[in-house]
Structure formats: structure tokens, C-alpha cells
Amino acid sequence: MSDIIQLLPDHVANQIAAGEVVQRPASIVKELMENAIDAKASKIELIVRDAGKNLIQVVDDGLGMSETDARMAFERHATSKIKNTEDIFKIATKGFRGEALASIAAVAQVELKTKKKEASIGTNIYIEGGTLQFQEPVQTVEGSNFAVKNLFYNVPARRKFLKNNNIEFRHIIDEFQRVALAHDQVEFDLFHNDEPIFKLRKGSLLQRIVDVFGRKLQPLLVPIKEDMDWVNLNGFVAKPEGAKKVRGEQFLFVNGRYFKSPYLNKAVQEAFDGLLLPGYIPSFFLFLEMDPEKIDVNIHPQKTEVKFEDEHLIFALLRSTIKRALGIYNIAPSLDFERDAKMDDFFGGKTPSMQNFKTPEISVDRTFNPFKEESISHKHAEIQNLAELYHQNIEAAPSKINLFEDEDFEEDLMRLPNGYWVFNKGDRTLMLDLGRMHRLVIANGNKVQNKSSVSHALLFSLEYHMNEIEKNKYKSFKKYLPDLGFQMHVAYENVLRIDAVPEGLKETQVMKFLENLFDILEYKTEEEFLHFYENQWNKMQSKSRFDFIYKNDAEDLIKDFTNLGFPEYLPDGKRCFIELPIDDFKNKF
Numbered sequence: 001m002s003d004i005i006q007l008l009p010d011h012v013a014n015q016i017a018a019g020e021v022v023q024r025p026a027s028i029v030k031e032l033m034e035n036a037i038d039a040k041a042s043k044i045e046l047i048v049r050d051a052g053k054n055l056i057q058v059v060d061d062g063l064g065m066s067e068t069d070a071r072m073a074f075e076r077h078a079t080s081k082i083k084n085t086e087d088i089f090k091i092a093t094k095g096f097r098g099e100a101l102a103s104i105a106a107v108a109q110v111e112l113k114t115k116k117k118e119a120s121i122g123t124n125i126y127i128e129g130g131t132l133q134f135q136e137p138v139q140t141v142e143g144s145n146f147a148v149k150n151l152f153y154n155v156p157a158r159r160k161f162l163k164n165n166n167i168e169f170r171h172i173i174d175e176f177q178r179v180a181l182a183h184d185q186v187e188f189d190l191f192h193n194d195e196p197i198f199k200l201r202k203g204s205l206l207q208r209i210v211d212v213f214g215r216k217l218q219p220l221l222v223p224i225k226e227d228m229d230w231v232n233l234n235g236f237v238a239k240p241e242g243a244k245k246v247r248g249e250q251f252l253f254v255n256g257r258y259f260k261s262p263y264l265n266k267a268v269q270e271a272f273d274g275l276l277l278p279g280y281i282p283s284f285f286l287f288l289e290m291d292p293e294k295i296d297v298n299i300h301p302q303k304t305e306v307k308f309e310d311e312h313l314i315f316a317l318l319r320s321t322i323k324r325a326l327g328i329y330n331i332a333p334s335l336d337f338e339r340d341a342k343m344d345d346f347f348g349g350k351t352p353s354m355q356n357f358k359t360p361e362i363s364v365d366r367t368f369n370p371f372k373e374e375s376i377s378h379k380h381a382e383i384q385n386l387a388e389l390y391h392q393n394i395e396a397a398p399s400k401i402n403l404f405e406d407e408d409f410e411e412d413l414m415r416l417p418n419g420y421w422v423f424n425k426g427d428r429t430l431m432l433d434l435g436r437m438h439r440l441v442i443a444n445g446n447k448v449q450n451k452s453s454v455s456h457a458l459l460f461s462l463e464y465h466m467n468e469i470e471k472n473k474y475k476s477f478k479k480y481l482p483d484l485g486f487q488m489h490v491a492y493e494n495v496l497r498i499d500a501v502p503e504g505l506k507e508t509q510v511m512k513f514l515e516n517l518f519d520i521l522e523y524k525t526e527e528e529f530l531h532f533y534e535n536q537w538n539k540m541q542s543k544s545r546f547d548f549i550y551k552n553d554a555e556d557l558i559k560d561f562t563n564l565g566f567p568e569y570l571p572d573g574k575r576c577f578i579e580l581p582i583d584d585f586k587n588k589f
Helices: 010-021 026-037 067-071 101-106 156-160 165-182 205-213 215-221 261-270 311-328 341-346 351-358 373-396 434-445 447-452 468-484 507-518 528-543 551-563 581-586
Strands: 041-050 054-061 109-115 122-128 130-138 143-149 187-192 196-200 221-227 232-239 252-253 258-259 285-289 412-415 419-424 428-432 455-465 487-492 494-503 577-579
Touching: 010 101, 026 041, 026 054, 026 101, 026 143, 026 165, 041 165, 067 122, 067 130, 101 109, 165 187, 165 196, 165 205, 165 252, 165 258, 187 341, 196 205, 196 468, 205 215, 205 232, 215 455, 221 311, 232 311, 252 261, 261 311, 285 311, 285 494, 412 551, 419 581, 434 551, 455 487, 455 507, 468 487, 494 507
Parallel strands: 041 187, 252 285
Antiparallel strands: 041 054, 054 143, 109 122, 109 143, 122 130, 187 196, 221 232, 232 285, 252 258, 412 419, 419 428, 428 577, 455 494, 487 494
């Protein structure tokens, strides 16, 4: 019987390894940007085309590579970051496995131009599908220029399973933001399809957060700082009003490396206990600095998982430090951690001003007699007036309270304290969600477009501070806004000034409504934008209208809903009503 086990060729092994390292275009962005950071770059430029499917280019002004190093960098397990086993347990760089470039080159067409500072000429390398095509001298600037083209061109099955450009570019932005937040002393530029998305200058951590997420976040940030012998913690958390129902602004870093930890996320969530509505997630940007020997980052090729030697102590540190910061800034009840020195006089301090305090005096009319006839007759008169008023009100009150006030309405209808309505329809008793019913009525009659075309001028213009991503998205759909009832323009820099909004949209809802519109990365067609706009409008109207509604309005809505056939479900599968088991309720009595 012949042997069947054989050693795989290098190009096959590299493609298998690429499945771990290169999952999508964002994986390449992460690896190349981290390499640039390790090369001590002071400026990094990321150029992306078609969400990274056709081009990912990273240009840096770092140390550069020699001719030999440039070729060796694409070999498996070749790295400059570690040299022996001991180095694995004290890693101070972003990369160290020596797998990334070999994996990228196995599934794409890669070109590298690089030059060291002291060299007179650089090196140009072109690799296709893991095979070196050529290496030649080239005149280029100091640093490195990686261009990754046609990702997964030789693995059609992998390319087919990539998501649409919106989703893939969202992942690229996530990786870009993670690297940019951890290195505020490095300049970063991001271009997508030749459009500038981010231009981040050097500055403080606060300035970097504001540049990435917009000025509207700045007044919500609370500084966090705690220095201990074994760990340093600093960063920012957002006030409760900055919390959102979706994740996206939760960042944990250790020694400049972004990592994910549901366990430590829970510590932050517990620090906000009692301050957030159910389902809301606080925003935070927290940085840990500690001895590299006390953490292990060699868990997964993506390097986003980190093991701590004392994870439970990190948990307690995060929770207590954030709680204290929220207390100091009067966001949550707190002990007096930082007493104002000016108030010490009122806590036992001896100062000359204490001599001016006098004991309060009480004056009493000692001649007053409550048992005199004048006082007694006056009280009798007050009691008599109250008794007469009580009897008059009792006689005027109806003998029976009617919960279903409108006798003309054929069916019984009553509002519950929780916002739902009870409705007797024939022999069935239903609990109604009027908000969802309203969305269905609006969508069916297409009333939202007619209503939203009417503008309502604001007495005072509103200002929405856009970040760079929102600024570019605004350019893509601003032409649709006037027909929908919005009047707005870019006043200066990244400030959007809103002068008029559609009739029916409350002034307090405008900012949230715009945030929802900006939440989608790209609208390819007018139909796609209008569909999302109408969806958001229906949700906003339903939520605002049914916080409080008069009974006659509820009756009108039920009649319109009945004309639709009284459907039980929305198109997304959510129920508009449920039937109450009245017989079961009776048995409980």
C-alpha cells in the first residue's frame, strides 16, 4: 500500500494560512497600517478603491527596508519583531508572527516600493499569487509603499463571499479608526475612490477622538485617569446622553493595541448601572498601559484577543475608576472624592468669619389663646364651608365612571398605563401597539411623502457638526433633501446648518433623524435613499406620536387599520396586536 501523506507546496500552504489572516479587505488594512506603526512612521496614508476589493494602498514615511529585507518580508514566519521564545512573552510591537505579508501575497497582486533613509536608491518588488514576478531598483521616497490589488483574484470562491461595498468599507473604517485612536502623534489620511474621507492631524487624544467622531461628542466626554504601580488607565467615557443602542464607539486598548473583551465591556456597563435606559450601550475610549509580560497577545492570528494575568483586578479598576469620574462630574451620586478647599470653613475650620454666625431666634406671641370664642367660631365657619363644598362636588359627580367615554364608537377602547391599548373587537379582546399600526397605515397609503414635502421653518437654525465621513455622505444625498422638505447647507468647515424641516418632524427629533440618515455609509441610487428615509420617518413619527394620543385619534387610527383588513403582522414580522386570554384571566379569580 502506497503512502498517502505528503507535504503541501508552499503556495497551497500560504493560501490556507491566508484564510486565517486575510478574511476581508479590512484585514489587510489592519496588517499594513500596524506594520507602518512598527516602522516608526509619522505619517500614514491609506488609499482604497471599491472598498478594498480592487486596491488597498498604504504609504508611510517610516524606516523603510533594504533590498534583502524587502524580499525576505514576504517569506512565511519571517519577522524583525522577535528573535527567540522569550520575546513572545514581552511583545511591544503590533506584529510579530511573520505571517501577514506572505498570506496577503498568496491571494492578491502585491507591489512594494521601499527605501531606507541612508540608501541612495530603493527597491521595487512585484508578487502575484505568492510567486515573485520581479525585483528591481527604483527611485522612490523614504519609507514604504504597499499596493495590494485584486484581492482573491485567484480564489474566486473567497471573492464571491465578500459583502457589498458598504459593509466592507465599514469594516475598513473600523480598522482605520482603531489604529488612528491608539496613535494620536501620527498623521493619518484615508481616501476612498479618490475622495478624502479622513485627514487626521497630530494632537492630543481628545482632539483625535473629536476629529474621528465629530465635535458633537466633545461636550459629552468625561476624562478617566488612574495611575498605579502595576497599571496606568486613561481615556474618556461619554455621558449617559451619549449612549446608543448599537455598538460602534466602544474601544479598549492595552499598550497601544486594540482588543476585544466582553468581560471588560461588562465592567464599563456596570459603572453606568442605573444611569442608562435598558438596551443602551455607553461610549468609551480606554487605554491601559502595563508590563508586556503580564499579558498574552499570541492567542489568535487577528491579535484582537488578549489574556491578562490579573483580569479580575482590571475589571474592578475599570468599574471603580469610571464610577468615581461620573461622581466627580455630577453625573452619578458619589462620595466626596475631591472636596473644594473653599468649603472647608463649613466642615470645622476655624476662621474669623465663624464669629459672625448667630444662633437663630424664635419669636412667640405669648398673648395668643386658641380657646377664645372668636377663634373657635372662626374654625367652625371654615369647617362648614369645606363640608358644603364637598357635598356639592359629590352631587355633581356622575354615579358611574365610564372608562370607554365615547358612546358613538362601536367598540370598547381603553389605554393601559404601559402605553398599549385594550380593544374589544367582537368577541375578542386585543392589546394593540398603535405605533406599529400607524407605520403600516402610513406605508400603505404612502402618506409620508406627501406630508414630508411641506417645509416648516425653524425659528432658530440648528447646527449639526459632521465628521469627515458624514461630510462626504451629505454630498451624496443633499440633492434629494429639498424635495423632502429639508432646507440646510454647510455653513463653515464641517457644520451643517438646518433652516427648515419637514412638517411633522419635531425640532427635538431633527438631530437624531440626521444621525440615522448618516448611519448608512453610501446610497447608490435615489430609490435606495428614499426607501431608507421613509423607513426612518415612519419609525420617528410612530414613536413621537404615540407617546401621548387622544382617544378619538386612536379610534380614527383603528378605523384606518380596519380598512387594511386588520393585519396582525408588519412586513418585518413584528406583531401589531395580540389577543388576550380572557378565559384564563377569569380562571385566576
